[in-house]
Amino acid sequence: MRHSxxxxxxxxxxxxxxxxxLASHLTSRHAIHDSLVEDAARELRIGADIxxxxxxxxxxxxxxxxxxxxxxxxxxxxxxxxxxxxxNNALTGLASLLKADLVLxxxxxxxxISPQRAAAPRNLPQDRxxxxxxxxxxxxxxxxxxxxxxxxxxxDWLVVGYLLDEALVWNLSQLTNLDVSLLSxxxxxxxASTLLPxxxxxxxxxxxxxxxxxxxxxxxxxxxxxxxxxxxxxDEVSAxxxxxMERVLAPSHALxxxxxxxxxxxxxxxxxxxxxxxxxxxxxxxxxANAAQRITSGHYNTVMAVRGDDQFSALAKAFxxxxxxxxxxxxxxxxxAEHDSLTGLPNRRVAxxxxxxxxxxxxxxxxxxxxxxxxxxxxxxLGHGVGDQVLGVVARRLATNTKERDLSARLGADExxxxxxxxxxxxxxxxxxxxxxxxxxTVELDDLHLNVxxxxxxxxxxxHGTDGETLMRRADIAMYxxxxxxxxxxxxxxxxxxxxxxRLSLARDLKEALINEDLHLLYQPKAALRDRERIGxxxxxxxxxxxxxxxxxxxxxxxxxxxxxxxxxxxxxLKAAVQQLQQWHREHLMVQLSVNISASDLQDEDLxxxxxxxxxxxxxxxxxxxxxxxxxxxxxxxxQGHAMLARLKGIGxxxxxxxxxxxxxxLSQLKRMPVDELKIDKSFVLNLDHSDDDAVIVHSTIELxxxxxxxxxxxxxxxxxxxxxxxxxGCDMIQGFLLGKPMSATELAVWARAWxxxxxxxxxxxxx
Ligand code: C2E
Ligand code: MG
Ligand code: MG
Numbered sequence: 001m002r003h004s005x006x007x008x009x010x011x012x013x014x015x016x017x018x019x020x021x022l023a024s025h026l027t028s029r030h031a032i033h034d035s036l037v038e039d040a041a042r043e044l045r046i047g048a049d050i051x052x053x054x055x056x057x058x059x060x061x062x063x064x065x066x067x068x069x070x071x072x073x074x075x076x077x078x079x080x081x082x083x084x085x086x087x088n089n090a091l092t093g094l095a096s097l098l099k100a101d102l103v104l105x106x107x108x109x110x111x112x113i114s115p116q117r118a119a120a121p122r123n124l125p126q127d128r129x130x131x132x133x134x135x136x137x138x139x140x141x142x143x144x145x146x147x148x149x150x151x152x153x154x155x156d157w158l159v160v161g162y163l164l165d166e167a168l169v170w171n172l173s174q175l176t177n178l179d180v181s182l183l184s185x186x187x188x189x190x191x192a193s194t195l196l197p198x199x200x201x202x203x204x205x206x207x208x209x210x211x212x213x214x215x216x217x218x219x220x221x222x223x224x225x226x227x228x229x230x231x232x233x234x235d236e237v238s239a240x241x242x243x244x245m246e247r248v249l250a251p252s253h254a255l256x257x258x259x260x261x262x263x264x265x266x267x268x269x270x271x272x273x274x275x276x277x278x279x280x281x282x283x284x285x286x287x288x289a290n291a292a293q294r295i296t297s298g299h300y301n302t303v304m305a306v307r308g309d310d311q312f313s314a315l316a317k318a319f320x321x322x323x324x325x326x327x328x329x330x331x332x333x334x335x336x337a338e339h340d341s342l343t344g345l346p347n348r349r350v351a352x353x354x355x356x357x358x359x360x361x362x363x364x365x366x367x368x369x370x371x372x373x374x375x376x377x378x379x380x381x382l383g384h385g386v387g388d389q390v391l392g393v394v395a396r397r398l399a400t401n402t403k404e405r406d407l408s409a410r411l412g413a414d415e416x417x418x419x420x421x422x423x424x425x426x427x428x429x430x431x432x433x434x435x436x437x438x439x440x441x442t443v444e445l446d447d448l449h450l451n452v453x454x455x456x457x458x459x460x461x462x463x464h465g466t467d468g469e470t471l472m473r474r475a476d477i478a479m480y481x482x483x484x485x486x487x488x489x490x491x492x493x494x495x496x497x498x499x500x501x502x503r504l505s506l507a508r509d510l511k512e513a514l515i516n517e518d519l520h521l522l523y524q525p526k527a528a529l530r531d532r533e534r535i536g537x538x539x540x541x542x543x544x545x546x547x548x549x550x551x552x553x554x555x556x557x558x559x560x561x562x563x564x565x566x567x568x569x570x571x572x573x574l575k576a577a578v579q580q581l582q583q584w585h586r587e588h589l590m591v592q593l594s595v596n597i598s599a600s601d602l603q604d605e606d607l608x609x610x611x612x613x614x615x616x617x618x619x620x621x622x623x624x625x626x627x628x629x630x631x632x633x634x635x636x637x638x639x640q641g642h643a644m645l646a647r648l649k650g651i652g653x654x655x656x657x658x659x660x661x662x663x664x665x666x667l668s669q670l671k672r673m674p675v676d677e678l679k680i681d682k683s684f685v686l687n688l689d690h691s692d693d694d695a696v697i698v699h700s701t702i703e704l705x706x707x708x709x710x711x712x713x714x715x716x717x718x719x720x721x722x723x724x725x726x727x728x729x730g731c732d733m734i735q736g737f738l739l740g741k742p743m744s745a746t747e748l749a750v751w752a753r754a755w756x757x758x759x760x761x762x763x764x765x766x767x768x
Contacts, residue, residue: 009281010274017270021263028259032252037227040248041216044229047176047241051231054172055143059132062098062145062160067130069094070147070158079105079152088115094160102142102161107154121146124157134164134234136184141165141191141237164237166192179226179242186236195242198222203240218245284312291319300327340410342388343395351409351417355468358419358461365461366428368418369475370398370439373453373483374636375414377603386445390452393443401438417472425460425491432456432489455483459492473497484558486632506556507563509545514568519543521576522742525751526594526713526735529727535752536592538628538735539577540742541569557598566598567607574611580745581625582618589752594626594656599633602644612651622652626677629655631663634673642672649674656713661701671708678705682716685736689721699729706730 069075069090078086087105092115095103104114112120119138125131130147144161162168169180173194181193181203193200202221216229225245232238291304300323304316338350346354358365372394379387391414398408398416407419420431436454443450457479465471474492477500482490513519521539528534543551560566577595584591601607615622627648634641634657649655656677657670661684680701684694698714705712714726717736726734740751 010271010278013274013277014267014270018263018267021266025259025263029252029256032255033249036248036252040227040243041229043176044178044216044227044241044243047172047178047180048229048231048239050176051172051180051239051241054175055132055134055233058143058162059145062100062143062162063130063132063147065094065097066145066147066158066160070149076149076152079149079156084113087113091115098160100160101163102137102144102159104159105149105156106159107156109154111154111156121159124155128155134237135161136186136191136236141182141184143233164191168192169194176241179244181240181242183238183240184236185232185234185238191237195221199224203228203242284316288312288315288319291323295323295326298330300324300330343392343410345395345399345416346407346409348409348411348417351407351411351419352468352472354407354409355419355471358421359466359468359471363422364424366420366423366425366431367459367461367471367475368420368428368432368435369411369457369459369472369479370416370418370435370454371456371479371483372414373455377637378450382448382450386448386450389445390443390450393445394439394452394454397439397441398435401435411472415476417475425458428458428460429489429491432458436488455479455487456489457482457492458489464492480562484562503559503562506545506548506551507559507565510543510556510560510563510565510569513543513545514565514572518546519569519572521573521580521745523580523593523745523748524735524742525739525748525755526592526733527739527755528733529723529731533756534592534733535590535755536594536626536733536735537748538594538596538742539573539580540596541573542742561598561600566600567604570595570597570601570604570607571610575614578611578614578618578620578625581620583745584749585620585624587749589749590624591748591752592624592626592654594628596628596658597633599630599636599641602629602633602637602641607644608647608651611648611653615651623654626654626656628658628679630658631660635663635669638669642674645674661697667704675710677711677713679713679715679735682736685714685716685722685726686718688714688725689719695725698726698731702726702729702731 072090075087075090077083078090091103091105091113094100095115102114102118103116104112104118104120106112106120106124108124112118114120121133121135121137121144125146128148128150130145133144133146135142135144141164142161143164144159147158147160149156149158164182169182169192172178172180179194181195181200182191183189183204184191190200190204193203195203199221203219203226214229216227218225218227220226226242227245227248228240228242230238230240287304291302294300294302303320303323306313306316306320338346340347355367372390375387375390378390391410394414394416395408395410398418402408402418403420405421407417409417409419411417418435420428423431436456439454440452443452457475457477459465459471459474459478461471464474474497477496478490478492480500481496482488520542522542523537524540526536526538541553541557543553543556545551557566557569560569573595577593581591581593597607611625612622614620615625629641629645634645645655654677655673655675656679657673657675658679659681660678661681678701680698684697684701688694688698702712711732712730713733713735714722714731715735717723717726717734717738719738722736723734723738740748743751
């Protein structure tokens with residue numbers, strides 16, 4: 001591009017100069033040519049004058065002696081007397097005197113006397129004045145002088161002449177330096193010529209096409225160009241003077257050569273000037289183009305030198321400014337592309353790149369996925385502004401607690417990634433706990449004091465993966481596990497990938513199951529130890545998966561909670577349970593039914609209203625329905641949990657703390673919970689008959705519950721020994737395989753009637 005522009009510029013310059021040179025060359029050539037031709041024409045005219053003079057001289061030479069002879073009396077008498085001998089003698093004398101080629105005496109009556117065998121002119125003049133003429137006689141051209149011989153009575157004329165021949169034309173040619181040709185005007189025949197014979201022949205034909213004019217003309221003869229001037233001597237004879245153009249123009253050839261050399265020199269100078277000019281322009285343009293190229297390939301550091309204050313230096317200045325601006329903007333863009341705008345931490349893309357780099361290094365390292373627990377709730381309850389501020393605080397805490405060589409990044413939402421170089425599993429777990437402790441400190445925003453919880457999952461290179469994506473995913477899976485299990489930190493274990501996939505597909509299928517009613521309830525009997533009239537049941541959900549078969553709630557409840565389906569699921573269970581209660585009550589089977597609810601159900605503000613409507617519509621007493629909430633569910637958000645429990649209690653429902661003993665609730669917390677029932681977790685009951693430790697725990701829990709005014713239920717009762725121990729501890733109700741495994745509603749009714757109809761036997765059979 002650049003080159004072609006400079007090339008064009010050079011071409012235009014050289015072309016211009018060349019055209020000018022050519023024009024001046026042609027003009028001067030033309031002028032020279034014209035002046036040379038003019039000179040030649042003058043030469044021709046001079047030649048013509050000389051020729052005329054020469055012929056005039058010949059005429060004079062012939063006239064004088066001839067006139068004397070004509071006037072001579074004796075000669076006249078001889079003519080009158082027709083004395084041929086005397087006449088011939090006189091004529092011979094005259095001829096030799098004049099060296100004339102023609103001498104004769106003639107008249108119009110046919111007399112012809114001549115010592116030579118000559119022919120006489122056909123028409124002699126009628127008057128008696130002597131004259132000069134040019135004639136063709138017997139095929140030869142002559143210049144003749146005719147002189148009347150006076151008073152002979154027969155109009156006799158003395159005629160003398162010179163031949164117009166080769167000798168004459170050569171003589172004239174020498175005098176004038178011209179070519180000379182003589183032609184018969186009538187016959188166009190060549191009489192004599194200094195030209196080459198062929199040229200001379202062609203020259204003869206000129207006359208055929210040439211108007212006689214006093215101006216020279218040009219014609220070509222046998223390839224040679226001639227300038228010629230025709231000189232008509234008489235009606236019969238013409239002379240043509242010629243000058244070969246080659247000779248005319250010969251002086252111009254040298255001039256031509258000089259002009260050509262001058263033109264070439266001019267052109268070379270033009271090229272030189274163009275090159276210098278082009279370089280003068282091209283150097284700064286090339287420098288600018290190179291700078292642009294550098295900018296294109298992302299190098300912004302070379303500053304262009306600014307010299308002088310012409311347009312180029314202004315352009316260079318502008319270029320430097322532009323380069324700076326681009327560099328700054330690119331830096332900003334790169335930073336934006338690589339960093340999270342909210343926290344300023346590197347983003348997922350950069351994290352992945354650094355991870356891949358660390359993998360290339362080959363040294364062991366740990367990837368940690370850190371996720372805030374229940375961050376959605378902060379967002380929902382306090383708004384995204386607060387959520388963003390919390391994320392900012394967490395990000396700062398992470399950044400300040402990460403070593404220089406390590407990385408903290410934000411992957412999205414409330415998920416962060418840490419990369420710890422050069423650590424083994426134990427060290428990674430230790431660091432994870434330390435970081436978690438730093439992150440979970442209370443976040444104070446204006447008047448708000450928020451407890452932030454976090455779970456961390458760890459994946460190690462190279463044990464758990466050799467590419468960035470896999471390591472990230474596995475750290476994520478481990479984090480997910482930590483969150484589920486209520487642990488703070490979890491290290492990825494082989495097989496968790498498959499489990500994670502299964503969870504993902506179950507989460508997807510559960511939505512369908514809720515629509516297609518692939519779910520159903522089983523009922524596990526529950527009975528009071530002392531008051532045999534009091535019986536109950538716990539509704540336990542079952543899912544018959546179309547391809548995986550029956551699934552345990554332990555697996556899919558957690559998934560439902562995570563996938564956000566739990567509120568719908570709980571409502572489905574509650575609806576089915578209340579319908580069942582209605583039916584049993586209609587059948588006069590006064591069973592109390594327990595339903596499990598999850599932690600996030602406590603966030604469902606509309607739940608109390610929903611249950612109240614269900615009960616009213618089914619005309620079921622609220623006291624017949626008991627809601628079981630695990631200890632840890634309430635503990636997740638103590639404040640909101642308690643408020644919701646109070647509302648549920650407010651509509652008259654019975655409340656139970658499920659799986660008691662597995663959580664970390666303090667006695668004071670338990671005291672504040674508006675519950676009616678404590679369900680001791682089955683893990684303490686299953687081995688009660690063998691384990692003294694469990695016995696101590698269960699016994700003191702029963703006492704504790706009673707002291708708080710709560711009814712105590714033991715679940716997981718599988719044998720009579722356990723029943724006897726529980727009875728001795730004062731336990732109020734039992735639930736377990738001994739009474740019955742979870743069963744259908746019909747089976748439960750059958751079991752209940754049997755239990756109620758044989759109280760005594762039943763009691764004995766339980767404790768015996
Ligand atoms: P849970 O509420 O503690 O329910 C008692 C679990 O212990 C039931 O398991 C039951 O089959 C089992 N079990 C009862 N007696 C014995 C015994 O003598 N020996 C042994 N080994 N096990 C016994 P299941 O049905 O698999 O339910 C597991 C958990 O799933 C429940 O624990 C409950 O937390 C949850 N769950 C069940 N249904 C629902 C539901 O509808 N909604 C919610 N949110 N959770 C539910
Ligand atoms: Mg339960
Ligand atoms: Mg339980």
